[in-house]
Amino acid sequence: KATVSVLNCTVYGMAGMPHLLAVVATLLAGAADAKAARRNVVLVVSDNLRPALGAYGNVDVKSPAIDAFASDATVFANAHCQIAWCSPSRNSFLSGRRPQATRVYNFVDDFREAGAGAEWTTLPGWFRNEGYYTTSVGKVFHPGLPADFDAAQSWTDEPYWFDKPPCRYRTMCCSLPPTAFAVDVNATDAFVARLRSRPRDRPFFAALGLQSNRLPWSYPAAAAAAYPDAGDIPIAVHRDASGLSDEEYFRPTEVDLYKDIRNVTHDAPMDTGMQHAVRRAYYATVTHVDAMFARVLQVLDEEGVAGDTVVALAADHGQNLGEFNMWSMMSVLDISTQVPLIIRTPGGVGRVYSGPAELVDLMPTLGALAGLPPAPAGWALPGTDLSPALSGGRVEKPAAFSQITRCRDCVRAYANTTAHEQCKYDARADKQYYVPCCMTPRSSFDLMGISVRTAGWRYSMFCRWDGAALTVDVTSCSAHELYDHRNETTRQPLFRPEAELANLAADPSFRDVREALHAQLVEQFGT
Numbered sequence: 001k002a003t004v005s006v007l008n009c010t011v012y013g014m015a016g017m018p019h020l021l022a023v024v025a026t027l028l029a030g031a032a033d034a035k036a037a038r039r040n041v042v043l044v045v046s047d048n049l050r051p052a053l054g055a056y057g058n059v060d061v062k063s064p065a066i067d068a069f070a071s072d073a074t075v076f077a078n079a080h081c082q083i084a085w086c087s088p089s090r091n092s093f094l095s096g097r098r099p100q101a102t103r104v105y106n107f108v109d110d111f112r113e114a115g116a117g118a119e120w121t122t123l124p125g126w127f128r129n130e131g132y133y134t135t136s137v138g139k140v141f142h143p144g145l146p147a148d149f150d151a152a153q154s155w156t157d158e159p160y161w162f163d164k165p166p167c168r169y170r171t172m173c174c175s176l177p178p179t180a181f182a183v184d185v186n187a188t189d190a191f192v193a194r195l196r197s198r199p200r201d202r203p204f205f206a207a208l209g210l211q212s213n214r215l216p217w218s219y220p221a222a223a224a225a226a227y228p229d230a231g232d233i234p235i236a237v238h239r240d241a242s243g244l245s246d247e248e249y250f251r252p253t254e255v256d257l258y259k260d261i262r263n264v265t266h267d268a269p270m271d272t273g274m275q276h277a278v279r280r281a282y283y284a285t286v287t288h289v290d291a292m293f294a295r296v297l298q299v300l301d302e303e304g305v306a307g308d309t310v311v312a313l314a315a316d317h318g319q320n321l322g323e324f325n326m327w328s329m330m331s332v333l334d335i336s337t338q339v340p341l342i343i344r345t346p347g348g349v350g351r352v353y354s355g356p357a358e359l360v361d362l363m364p365t366l367g368a369l370a371g372l373p374p375a376p377a378g379w380a381l382p383g384t385d386l387s388p389a390l391s392g393g394r395v396e397k398p399a400a401f402s403q404i405t406r407c408r409d410c411v412r413a414y415a416n417t418t419a420h421e422q423c424k425y426d427a428r429a430d431k432q433y434y435v436p437c438c439m440t441p442r443s444s445f446d447l448m449g450i451s452v453r454t455a456g457w458r459y460s461m462f463c464r465w466d467g468a469a470l471t472v473d474v475t476s477c478s479a480h481e482l483y484d485h486r487n488e489t490t491r492q493p494l495f496r497p498e499a500e501l502a503n504l505a506a507d508p509s510f511r512d513v514r515e516a517l518h519a520q521l522v523e524q525f526g527t
Contacts (some may be wrong), residue, residue: 050339195300252430471525
């Protein structure tokens with residue numbers, strides 16, 4: 001007689017067929033209900049946006065839309081990127097893998113190359129494979145890395161991108177006249193249009209990448225009008241590089257390229273008047289991004305999908321604004337690695353989560369919040385599902401890890417970029433200091449900075465890079481740093497750009513702490 005096995009239940013003969021059909025119908029109905037219940041996802045990634053937001057306790061920045069959004073969302077107060085540089089960071093969190101797996105540390109390589117993740121499923125690709133409409137507008141993946149914004153393997157339609165133009169006179173910042181092209185207005189217009197014209201027969205995963213916060217800092221005049229005169233805006237207190245190791249500090253090549261700068265060196269910080277001016281400009285870009293974010297929330301309301309959509313706001317990395325006489329972001333200090341991460345679910349309530357979080361956590365977290373099945377174990381995703389934190393639950397995640405490259409040869413590091421000529425501006429004064437390895441082949445890096453950030457501590461060291469094996473030599477490290485964050489996790493402001501002033505690595509009182517954190521770094525990066 002016939003035997004059919006269904007979910008460990010055995011049904012014999014024709015007499016059992018009605019029961020079998022009922023079981024199958026129930027399973028199919030449950031699967032259909034699960035797919036119908038899946039939520040949409042909107043991911044907004046802002047380039048170089050440090051957590052200088054009202055939601056993180058900054059009283060100088062005007063970010064009303066993001067702050068209101070955060071009041072019904074979970075604010076992750078201790079979230080960090082895995083590498084504080086645009087393309088390497090995006091290759092990491094959009095693939096869901098750490099730089100050790102992507103092997104992307106510069107602006108040459110991408111994770112689709114042979115030997116890395118040619119067949120990997122990305123964050124948006126996962127949603128597409130689950131039946132979602134996936135769309136990318138603006139700078140989501142880094143242009144060209146991977147090719148075509150990974151269109152073939154991640155997105156339903158062609159990613160939309162328009163480059164950000166320089167300021168007219170090649171200055172570090174500029175106010176845009178009303179008729180000027182504003183790249184984030186353009187991107188947000190396109191994003192809104194895509195949401196309005198999206199397929200209505202399936203959920204969507206829509207990503208918007210905003211660029212105003214990356215250099216040069218250009219912004220509509222209306223955004224700057226929200227701020228007082230530049231001289232009234234506070235700037236960094238600790239504006240020199242004292243206390244930093246030669247390995248942690250990096251040369252100011254990427255700001256010396258601007259025609260109104262070209263005078264910053266390790267021992268000569270930017271003029272304080274200029275620091276006031278460029279900080280006002282940066283804050284104006286934050287306000288402009290805030291206005292674009294408001295438009296994203298508005299279209300969700302107008303389309304009637306806000307109640308079915310998870311919204312996440314993040315940045316690819318932080319941004320130095322003269323703290324420790326560093327600009328850009330390529331270090332393993334909080335000022336470079338800490339990012340805003342705010343996630344809202346339908347019906348959510350405002351919370352602050354102070355435990356460690358990482359950008360690689362976005363993939364499992366957004367999948368869980370949207371109702372996707374868990375990622376296959378074979379993907380070996382290193383991220384942690386943070387979704388329990390949104391309901392006040394516990395997340396088992398002890399630490400966040402970050403890294404950054406260091407190279408001696410500035411000209412080689414910036415070969416074929418607009419910055420290579422600017423190596424000459426501090427070539428004599430800063431020749432003993434490193435630069436991050438922008439275009440240097442990954443086989444030729446000199447050092448790799450590696451860092452672990454827990455709820456209460458940061459520990460870092462700079463180690464010899466093994467270019468043949470493409471690994472960190474954790475037996476040959478220097479410039480050890482230990483910073484105490486134990487009293488900062490639950491108090492406003494949630495972002496303290498100058499908290500890491502006292503390096504306690506040589507203090508015998510904290511030997512046990514250092515050794516424990518050192519062991520974590522060796523375990524994470526030494527294999």
